[in-house]
Amino acid sequence: MILSVSSGKGGVGKSTVSLALGDVLDAVVVDGDVTMADLPAGAGPTLTDVLAGSVRPAEAVRDDWAVSVLPAGRSLASARAIDMAALTDVITRLDEEYGTVVVDGPAGLGADAALPMTVADAAVLVTTPATAAIADAVRTRALARELEAGVGAVVLNRVRERRPPVEKRLGGPVVSIPESTAVARATTRGLPLTLAAPESTPAERIRSLGRRVSRVTRRSRFER
Numbered sequence: 319m320i321l322s323v324s325s326g327k328g329g330v331g332k333s334t335v336s337l338a339l340g341d342v343l344d345a346v347v348v349d350g351d352v353t354m355a356d357l358p359a360g361a362g363p364t365l366t367d368v369l370a371g372s373v374r375p376a377e378a379v380r381d382d383w384a385v386s387v388l389p390a391g392r393s394l395a396s397a398r399a400i401d402m403a404a405l406t407d408v409i410t411r412l413d414e415e416y417g418t419v420v421v422d423g424p425a426g427l428g429a430d431a432a433l434p435m436t437v438a439d440a441a442v443l444v445t446t447p448a449t450a451a452i453a454d455a456v457r458t459r460a461l462a463r464e465l466e467a468g469v470g471a472v473v474l475n476r477v478r479e480r481r482p483p484v485e486k487r488l489g490g491p492v493v494s495i496p497e498s499t500a501v502a503r504a505t506t507r508g509l510p511l512t513l514a515a516p517e518s519t520p521a522e523r524i525r526s527l528g529r530r531v532s533r534v535t536r537r538s539r540f541e542r
Contacts, residue, residue, distance in 0.1 A: 322441045323423065324443055325445060326445065326453070327426070339528055342527075345419055352365060357387050375412050376416075403433070406434075406436055439467075440471075442470055444472075447477060469490040472491065
């Protein structure tokens with residue numbers, strides 16, 4: 319199962335959702351943004367090294383952390399020298415070895431953001447209730463559909479009080495995650511939300527999201 323976690327703009331909590339999904343789905347999480355890496359890196363090879371052909375994908379996966387992560391490189395010069403088109407092969411190989419892959423893709427509508435969607439069984443769109451963020455999410459949804467990556471769910475993040483009725487605009491089931499100090503604490507500690515605050519409402523919503531996308535992707539693969 320391959321999930322592409324995408325957003326039309328940065329700063330909406332896409333990486334937080336990706337890490338938490340990686341925990342609940344027992345997946346390897348790929349930081350697919352080699353220019354603005356967000357996931358923990360540590361020492362050792364990175365996605366940049368994999369794309370350069372220096373190491374195999376599995377050799378760059380960090381399995382010694384709370385969630386298995388293939389981190390992106392931190393060097394902008396190295397990122398400019400690699401061929402991002404090879405990312406789809408990397409994702410496919412990890413899917414074969416690990417069974418479940420969550421790709422934290424770059425924000426926006428560029429070619430790098432589109433790549434994970436081309437091999438994904440489903441896309442998870444992340445947005446906030448802000449008007450500009452919703453508008454960008456609608457454009458991201460259109461890109462996902464153009465690439466035939468079905469929208470498994472839309473995460474409406476940082477919801478305060480009553481959430482706006484956005485199902486019709488976003489064209490998919492919406493999982494709302496309330497504004498919470500638990501999320502901020504998890505981010506500060508560098509842990510998946512579902513491990514840092516397992517009893518919190520946001521963690522429960524992420525687990526619900528995991529169950530939903532698992533059903534969608536199983537049906538997607540069967541139909542293929």
